[in-house]
Amino acid sequence: xxxxxxxxxxxxxxxxxxxxxxxxxxxxxxxxxxxxxxxxxxxxxxxxxxxxxxxxxxxxxxxxxxxxxxxxxxxxxxxxxxxxxxxxxxxxxxxxxxxxxxxxxxxxxxxxxxxxxxxxxxxxxxxxxxxxxxxxxxxxxxxxxxxxxxxxxxxxxxxxxxxxxxxxxxxxxxxxxxxxxxxxxxxxxxxxxxxxxxxxxxxxxxxxxxxxxxxxxxxxxxxxx
DNA sequence: ACGAGGATGCTCT
DNA sequence: GAGCATCCTCGTG
Numbered sequence: 001x002x003x004x005x006x007x008x009x010x011x012x013x014x015x016x017x018x019x020x021x022x023x024x025x026x027x028x029x030x031x032x033x034x035x036x037x038x039x040x041x042x043x044x045x046x047x048x049x050x051x052x053x054x055x056x057x058x059x060x061x062x063x064x065x066x067x068x069x070x071x072x073x074x075x076x077x078x079x080x081x082x083x084x085x086x087x088x089x090x091x092x093x094x095x096x097x098x099x100x101x102x103x104x105x106x107x108x109x110x111x112x113x114x115x116x117x118x119x120x121x122x123x124x125x126x127x128x129x130x131x132x133x134x135x136x137x138x139x140x141x142x143x144x145x146x147x148x149x150x151x152x153x154x155x156x157x158x159x160x161x162x163x164x165x166x167x168x169x170x171x172x173x174x175x176x177x178x179x180x181x182x183x184x185x186x187x188x189x190x191x192x193x194x195x196x197x198x199x200x201x202x203x204x205x206x207x208x209x210x211x212x213x214x215x216x217x218x219x220x221x222x223x224x225x
Numbered sequence: 226a227c228g229a230g231g232a233t234g235c236t237c238t
Numbered sequence: 239g240a241g242c243a244t245c246c247t248c249g250t251g
Contacts, residue, residue, distance in 0.1 A: 048243070056243070058236095074236075092244050093234035099243090112243060131246090143244045185243050207244090 002039055002120055002168075006030050009166035015083035019049035019102040019109040024196040026100075028176040030168035031116055033149045040124045040149050042116025042139055043172045046197040046204045048183045050099070052108045055188040058089070059108035070106075078157060079108040086165065088146075088156040095143030096152045100160055100167075114142045114184070114195070116149075117203035119172065124150070141205045173198065181209040190214055 010029065015022055024047070032041040050057040059079040062071055070080050078087055079101060087099040087110050103109040116139045118125055125138050125148040132138055139145035146152065151165065160166055179199040182190055184207035191211055197204045208216075 050243080058243085089243090090233095090235065092232085092242065094232070095244050097243065114243085141244070183243070187242085210243095 002030075002032065002041060005170040006032070006041075006168040006172070008169045009161050010084075010169050012082075012084045012161050015100055015102050015160075016104055017102060019051055019111050020194060022100070022102045023047040023049040023111045023194070024178045024180075026111060026113075026167060027178060027196060027198050028171040028173040030119060030172055031113060031145075031149070032166055032168060033151060034164040035121075035124060035150050037124050037127075037150075038121050040121030041119045041168075042145065042149070043119055043203075044113060044115075044167070045117050045201045046113075046115035046195070048112040048114055048196070049194040050110050050112065051194070052103075054192065056183065056186040056190075056192075057108070057110075062108070070108075076108070079110055080106055081157070084159060084161045086155055086158045086160055088151065088153060090153070091143060096146045097142045098146050098151055112142060113145065114207075115140045115197075115203055115205045116145050117201065118148070136202060140203050141207070182211045184209060186210050187214075 026044045026047050029044050030041045031044055059076045062076045075089055082105045083102055085101045087101050088096050091097045098113045099110040101110050118138050128148050139148040177199040179197050180193045181195045182193055183195045
């Protein structure tokens with residue numbers, strides 16, 4: 001069961017800021033999903049920020065340069081909506097990834113939730129991910145955590161300041177030490193240090209920061225460009 | 226422990 | 239047709 005203090009949600013003002021501020025601040029808060037099978041939650045231990053004019057961002061190139069108008073087409077349009085709404089999209093044709101929209105309406109930005117430390121609703125999580133070998137692997141990745149929590153396309157654009165999906169106002173972990181790396185799994189803007197994680201937490205994802213991954217590839221295949 | 230490869234569908238060229 | 243904000247399995251050491 002959740003303690004009462006963790007049933008109150010972060011408000012919209014919290015997300016009405018640049019993603020690079022929201023992303024580290026979310027660490028230590030609970031991500032909660034009140035499902036019909038029970039309340040499932042986990043501590044946010046890893047996030048990434050995506051910013052306007054960021055070449056790795058879905059919203060890149062969507063603003064028409066001379067007019068400043070947003071082209072009202074495609075999935076990226078929802079990234080310009082009001083803050084604190086869910087932006088959920090299909091990755092590699094198979095996995096739903098959960099983002100929170102940041103910044104005021106008209107400015108694009110979001111925070112990708114990359115890993116949670118399971119907190120409540122273990123029975124539901126194990127049901128959702130029956131073939132997992134250990135608690136560590138239950139939700140230590142952006143695709144894994146949506147499966148564990150039962151989040152998919154149907155919650156796209158839902159308001160994350162209220163049930164059924166929200167972030168707790170109170171932190172479960174206080175005084176978290178935030179570590180910063182480049183983001184994972186991207187090929188553009190790989191130098192931006194916009195991945196945030198709780199230092200030493202074993203529930204963070206096993207991915208390799210993109211600048212390190214690129215350097216390794218170059219060392220291994222010096223001929224490929 | 227690690228690395229290669231496949232699954233699978235949407236978006237943009 | 240290429241390129242993905244991924245994950246899992248099955249090889250080899």
